[in-house]
Amino acid sequence: MKTDILPINRQNHYFTTSHKVAHIVDEMAKLGVNREALLSNTGLSDEDVFNDQGLVSFSQSIRLIKNALQLSDVQGLGLHIGACENTSSYGLMGYAMSCAPTMKLAAQIAIKYQKASPNLMDMLLEHSQSESHIILTSPCVVGDEIIFLVEEIFSAIQRSFQLLAGKDIHPQAMYFSYPEPAYSHLYKDAFHCPLYFNASENKISYPQKVLDIPTLQGNVVAQKVANALCEQYITQHHVSDDILQQVRSILMNSPGTFPNEESVAKKMNIHPRNLRRQLKSSDTSFQKIFDSVREQLAIEYLQKSNMALDDIAQLVGFSDASNFRRAFKRWTGKVPSSYRQSNGLSA
Numbered sequence: 001m002k003t004d005i006l007p008i009n010r011q012n013h014y015f016t017t018s019h020k021v022a023h024i025v026d027e028m029a030k031l032g033v034n035r036e037a038l039l040s041n042t043g044l045s046d047e048d049v050f051n052d053q054g055l056v057s058f059s060q061s062i063r064l065i066k067n068a069l070q071l072s073d074v075q076g077l078g079l080h081i082g083a084c085e086n087t088s089s090y091g092l093m094g095y096a097m098s099c100a101p102t103m104k105l106a107a108q109i110a111i112k113y114q115k116a117s118p119n120l121m122d123m124l125l126e127h128s129q130s131e132s133h134i135i136l137t138s139p140c141v142v143g144d145e146i147i148f149l150v151e152e153i154f155s156a157i158q159r160s161f162q163l164l165a166g167k168d169i170h171p172q173a174m175y176f177s178y179p180e181p182a183y184s185h186l187y188k189d190a191f192h193c194p195l196y197f198n199a200s201e202n203k204i205s206y207p208q209k210v211l212d213i214p215t216l217q218g219n220v221v222a223q224k225v226a227n228a229l230c231e232q233y234i235t236q237h238h239v240s241d242d243i244l245q246q247v248r249s250i251l252m253n254s255p256g257t258f259p260n261e262e263s264v265a266k267k268m269n270i271h272p273r274n275l276r277r278q279l280k281s282s283d284t285s286f287q288k289i290f291d292s293v294r295e296q297l298a299i300e301y302l303q304k305s306n307m308a309l310d311d312i313a314q315l316v317g318f319s320d321a322s323n324f325r326r327a328f329k330r331w332t333g334k335v336p337s338s339y340r341q342s343n344g345l346s347a
Contacts, residue, residue: 018056019091020118021064022049027081033071040067058139061120065145075183078151079190085156086163092233093117096226098164101218104211106164107132109223111281113230121149121202124277131172132211136202137274147178150202155190157204166216172207175199243278244289251293256315258294261286290317295331298324302340309336 021044028038039045042063044056074080087094093113100106110117111125111134121136134157136150154174161169171193180197181187187195250264264286265272279285294316301312313324328336 016056016058016061016120017091017118018049018051019089020120021056021061023085023089023118024064024068024081025049027084028068028072031072031074033068037071038064038067042067058120062142062145065148069145069148076151076181076186078148079155079186081148082152082155082157083159083190085159087160089156090117090119090160092226092230094160096223096230097160098215098217099219099223099226100164100215101220101223102211103161103165103169103213103215104132105223106215107134107211109227109230113227113234116230116233119153121153122274122278123153124281127208130208131205132208133203133205135277137271137277139270139274147181150176150178154202154204158191161206161210164215164217165213167213169206169210169213172205174205175201175203177202243275244282244284247275247279247286247289248293251290252297256317258290258317291327291331294327298328298336299332299339302336312336 025035025038029035035046039049042060044060044064048056069077087098090097090110093110093116096109096113097106100109107125111123114123120138122139124135124137126133126135136153138146138149142149158169158171171191173194173196174187174191175196177199178197180195184195184197246268247264250267251258259267261275262272265275268275276286279289298312298316301307301315305312307315309321309324313319313321316324318324318327325335328334328339332339334342
């Protein structure tokens with residue numbers, strides 16, 4: 001019987017397409033791992049895993065990875081799984097990447113449309129004067145499975161870059177948030193670059209000149225079509241602004257006792273640094289969302305209630321009415337009493 005899998009919605013951000021788990025299941029079968037054992041306690045059936053339109057939760061994916069690690073004696077299992085991937089493994093996002101005319105645009109597409117891919121980690125692209133960095137963060141707090149997640153996606157990035165360029169491309173350096181594993185020689189064989197463990201973040205760095213390399217199959221017309229398909233997917237699954245909506249929802253449901261950024265991140269089961277980065281990638285910040293929520297609530301209270309300004313000020317997070325008046329004028333161009341009067345209400 002097919003297991004019910006919840007669709008992506010604004011209350012659950014951490015779903016991905018089934019392509020990733022299908023790839024893991026296929027590769028584990030090649031290693032001789034029993035499929036029934038691999039899917040044990042995941043809530044997934046064969047039909048779920050190999051359903052092109054299926055969605056799998058982050059927790060289901062992690063449970064599958066836990067099983068894979070327990071059932072296999074392959075060292076660096078994530079490295080092995082990632083090295084077996086190619087751009088087609090990433091669905092619509094991978095197709096858009098393969099159509100990009102340069103490595104730089106391919107990397108930008110990977111970041112922009114990552115929600116249309118089966119990635120299990122969030123990616124951020126940053127540039128310095130001489131290097132470009134792809135930084136990984138987990139959308140949820142995980143245990144030792146973080147090693148598999150990082151290995152898999154870094155190995156997949158390396159493999160995809162080589163396929164896109166048609167030549168060997170090696171990182172400038174790589175950074176890992178966990179201690180050096182006993183099999184770190186496999187990292188050296190796979191990446192051929194300096195490796196830094198116990199780092200503050202998981203990061204792969206490439207020389208800027210690498211991103212200037214043209215891709216083998218770049219096609220501007222096809223890329224525009226692929227981008228449109230990614231946009232359509234994201235719109236249909238309501239994930240483009242999901243992180244913003246989650247923050248807004250938490251704040252909107254806490255008038256008078258607004259949680260701070262760290263508390264909101266904890267409620268979302270996400271690291272505060274990851275939250276800040278995701279909001280930055282959406283060209284916003286926690287403070288901007290917080291102010292927007294307070295403005296919206298203040299307007300609602302002023303329009304639909306006869307509450308005193310002191311009470312409204314407290315509900316929208318101000319210690320006194322004077323601070324509230326200044327903030328409200330900054331938001332709307334009017335003080336609260338004038339706003340009420342202009343809307344036909346008594347001040």
